[in-house]
Amino acid sequence: MTKVWFITGSARGLGHSITQAALAAGYQVAATARNPEQLQEFTEKFPDQILPLPLDVTSKEQIQQAVAQTIARFGRIDVLVNNAGFGITGAAEAFTDEQVRSQLETNLYGPIEITRAVLPHMRQQRSGRIVQISSIGGRIGTPGLSIYQAAKFGLGGFAESLSREVLPLGIHVTCVEPGGFRTDWASASMSYAPVVEGYEGTVGFVTKFLKGGNFVPMGDPxxxxxxxxxxxxxxxxxxxxxxxxxxxxxxxxxxEMRKAEFEKWLPVSQSTDADDAIDFLQTEAGKAYAKLKGVE
Known part of the structure; x- marks a missing residue:
């Protein structure tokens, strides 16, 4: 049986490369983009494998429609790739309300909503793969990227928790965390907050670095x-x-830096236990709970 992929942001960047690779490998692909006309190269080359679909990942209605159309055409979804997203740079206090909402809706709420729409089908199949395209910025904080990275840190936490929920159902979840890749993430796709004074050595440095073309990614999409x-x-x-x-x-x-900081402040961490506290993780219930959390 040929697996069915559902990919967001197929028209450009890493999503374009993933769509190309999945089609070339012989998979059937529901390829989504805000403007599906941008997927013409795929429809011409792989007409029998591809289902081009319009999808704004911030629209719950479009998400439900796209998933339903994929099921109607292919009968199942085996691999979900939540790839659509974009970056933004600026000081945390400088972002407009619209910029904050747009980042969270596109980079966090969208992937969560699409995952929730696909999960019932994978649960019924008792199989599936979910790939959340996050960023190394979902593990490491960088000045100027606070709102973008808030979304990516959130996506990583969602993926890790979800992975433990759905593994018994035969569903695997992976959060992919790329560094710099040769896409237009840092150029045409990047937007910026209004400039405010006081951040010249931190946010200002990052902004100039990106706008000046100094960022030369190592990664091949x-x-x-x-x-x-x-x-x-x-x-x-x-x-x-x-x-x-x-x-x-x-x-x-x-x-290494986090480990050193953790160990330095461990006495303070441990000093906050109640005087009559017992080690919950050593009880039978605690051991079972730890196993669920993957920290046994």
Missing amino acids: DKAAKAIVNLSEHAEPPVHLVLGSEASAMLQQAS
Whole structure:
């Protein structure tokens, strides 16, 4: 049986590469974009495999319609890739209300809503793969990207919790966390908050760095797409998958810094227990709870 993929943001960037790789591998693909006419190259090359669909990931109505149309055409959804999103740079206090809402609706609420729409079908199948395209910015904070990274940190937490909910149903969840890849994320897709004074050495530096063309990504989106296609067939996929040497190095450094900070402040952490507290994690109920959380 040929697997059915549902991919958001298929028209450009990493989503374009994933769609191309999935179709080339012989899968059937519901490819979505705000403007499905941008998917013409795929419809011409893979007319029998592709279902181009209009989808604004902030529209619950369009989400429900797109999922229903995919089920009507292919009968199932085996792999969901929540890829659609965009970046924004600026000081946290400087973003407009609309910019904040747009980031959270597109990069966090949209993937959650699409996942919730697809899950009933995967639950009935007792199988499925869900790939949330996050960012290394969902693991490491960067000045100027606070709202974008708030959404990506949230997406990572959603993915990790969800993975433990649905694994007994035969559904695997992976949060893919790329570093810099050669897409238009930092150029044409990037937007900016109004400039406010006082942040010249932090947010201002990042803004100039991006606008000045100094950011030269190491990552190849086609190689990332191939890794994601291979991931969909792996028997034991990871819950978190970092992509890119740059991102891997950044995460290793950040993990060491967090560990050092945690250990430095551990006496304060432990000092807040109640005087008559017992170690809940050593009780039978606590051990069962820890197993559910994956920290046994």
